[in-house]
Amino acid sequence: MSTPRMTKMVEIRFPDDQQEGTEASVTRWLVAEGDPVAAHDPVVEIETDKVVVEIAAPEDGHIARIRIQQDEEVNPGDVLCTLNTETSPEPVPEDEPEAPTAGDTTPPVRDQLSPAVRHRVLQYDLDIGGVSGSGRGGRITLQDVEALIADRGLDAVEKQQPASLESDSAGNAEDTEIIPHDKMRKRLADHMVASLMHTAPHVTAVFEADLSAVMTHRTAHKASFARLGTPLTLTVYFVAAAIAAIQKVPRLNSRWHEQHLEVFHRINIGIGTALGDQGVIVPVLHNAQALDLQGIAAGLANLTSRARGGQLKPADVRGGTFTLSNHGVSGSLIATPIIINQPQSAILGVGKIEKRVKIREIDGQDVIAIRPMCYVSLTIDHRVVDAYQTNAFLTELVRVLENWS
Numbered sequence: 001m002s003t004p005r006m007t008k009m010v011e012i013r014f015p016d017d018q019q020e021g022t023e024a025s026v027t028r029w030l031v032a033e034g035d036p037v038a039a040h041d042p043v044v045e046i047e048t049d050k051v052v053v054e055i056a057a058p059e060d061g062h063i064a065r066i067r068i069q070q071d072e073e074v075n076p077g078d079v080l081c082t083l084n085t086e087t088s089p090e091p092v093p094e095d096e097p098e099a100p101t102a103g104d105t106t107p108p109v110r111d112q113l114s115p116a117v118r119h120r121v122l123q124y125d126l127d128i129g130g131v132s133g134s135g136r137g138g139r140i141t142l143q144d145v146e147a148l149i150a151d152r153g154l155d156a157v158e159k160q161q162p163a164s165l166e167s168d169s170a171g172n173a174e175d176t177e178i179i180p181h182d183k184m185r186k187r188l189a190d191h192m193v194a195s196l197m198h199t200a201p202h203v204t205a206v207f208e209a210d211l212s213a214v215m216t217h218r219t220a221h222k223a224s225f226a227r228l229g230t231p232l233t234l235t236v237y238f239v240a241a242a243i244a245a246i247q248k249v250p251r252l253n254s255r256w257h258e259q260h261l262e263v264f265h266r267i268n269i270g271i272g273t274a275l276g277d278q279g280v281i282v283p284v285l286h287n288a289q290a291l292d293l294q295g296i297a298a299g300l301a302n303l304t305s306r307a308r309g310g311q312l313k314p315a316d317v318r319g320g321t322f323t324l325s326n327h328g329v330s331g332s333l334i335a336t337p338i339i340i341n342q343p344q345s346a347i348l349g350v351g352k353i354e355k356r357v358k359i360r361e362i363d364g365q366d367v368i369a370i371r372p373m374c375y376v377s378l379t380i381d382h383r384v385v386d387a388y389q390t391n392a393f394l395t396e397l398v399r400v401l402e403n404w405s
Contacts, residue, residue, distance in 0.1 A: 023048070027070070128145070202380070204377050
């Protein structure tokens with residue numbers, strides 16, 4: 001009998017470089033125990049900071065054991081799974097027999113499905129009774145299930161939610177739709193409630209801005225920006241004006257601590273980006289104070305495109321020091337309070353731009369004019385700044401926008 005070859009086990013961990021306090025959970029396993037993987041192949045998806053990151057195998061091998069199951073929380077440094085890098089036949093994982101012994105009532109290995117395989121079986125309502133698994137000891141792997149789905153041309157089964165019936169005032173029963181909260185929605189909700197109810201006393205001030213000068217500049221330069229592959233959106237101007245206003249009132253670019261206020265020299269502006277029914281994500285334009293208008297436009301285009309394409313990395317949503325919410329793009333004139341994105345100290349809101357009748361003084365005479373106007377609001381942490389700094393910020397913001405050159 002030959003001597004068993006030594007096995008080499010490698011632990012695949014959730015990276016230690018995640019931000020302290022980050023909440024994360026396993027979204028989906030891309031492999032099952034016993035599956036072969038090549039170096040740099042993704043093995044698991046983890047949702048963190050409202051982005052999904054893939055963790056890859058560091059080298060060739062077989063998945064020996066999955067340590068953290070789907071939907072379970074994970075912390076930086078946790079072992080996600082172990083990888084057997086020995087190329088000989090896969091070893092038997094601890095506490096799991098190769099085959100049932102006499103009197104053993106446990107189900108055979110092929111029926112011990114991994115979370116990823118079980119999810120696919122339920123999603124497609126598969127009958128796997130006749131499937132010969134390609135994994136160790138006949139285990140059914142994710143690849144086996146995907147091949148079965150492709151071979152049969154199956155579509156995912158739409159799971160019916162239990163109907164909830166309520167009676168209206170006339171006594172008629174009305175059906176309701178049940179939409180379970182996904183992780184992003186629950187984390188967003190927790191973050192907003194904590195910010196408003198448990199962390200910062202919110203106060204909002206509202207000013208009005210005449211965007212005639214901005215519109216004139218944009219009309220003159222939009223084509224040249226487009227030739228460079230960079231859309232010159234109105235948000236670009238608001239970011240540039242916010243940078244100028246922060247430089248006028250630096251305390252708004254800060255973080256409150258119990259014993260001191262931390263004022264940041266770098267201006268990292270988060271841009272609230274709607275993802276439809278999936279919620280809102282806030283990618284961050286880092287070191288915005290060092291960018292000209294072209295740089296701001298290019299940076300925003302890159303971030304928003306990757307946000308809506310699900311391609312953001314954790315670093316893209318970290319380190320924000322100030323946030324801009326352009327809620328006007330969806331039609332609202334004023335939204336208040338716009339909840340502060342903790343641990344920041346303020347958030348700028350930009351309302352819908354619409355033509356309004358205004359009275360302007362021209363050559364000493366009052367003149368009725370039609371101008372493109374919008375409301376801009378600043379919601380502040382009242383522990384950090386007061387009305388004086390709030391109004392000084394908005395005054396500078398409006399001055400920059402109305403005198404754009």
